[in-house]
Amino acid sequence: MNFDITAILIVILAVWNIAVFALYGIDKLKAKRNKHRISEKTLILVAALMGALGALIGMSTFRHKTEHAKFTLGVPLLLIVNIAVVVAIIILF
DSSP: OOHHHHHHHHHHHHHHHHHHHHHHHHHHHHHHTTOOOOOHHHHHHHIIIIIHHHHHHHHHHHTOSTTOHHHHTHHHHHHHHHHHHHHHHHHHO
C-alpha cells in the first residue's frame, strides 16, 4: 500500500473514532441530564462503520452502555471486524 494512502486512512479512522468517542460521551451526558438521547441503533451503527475503537474507549471512559450485552459483546466483536477490514484494505492496496 502506498504510504500516502495509508497515512490518509489512519487520519480518517482516527478522526472518525474520536467523533464516535465524543458521541458516546454526549449520550452519557444527555442520560445524566434526562435529555433526548442518541438511539442505541445509532450508537451501534457508528461503531460498525469503523468506529468500534472509539465506541469501546467511550464505553469504558464514560462507563456508558456497559450493562447492555449488545454493547459489551457487540462492540468488541465489531472492533475485530473493523480491524479485519483495515488489514484487508492494506493487503489489497
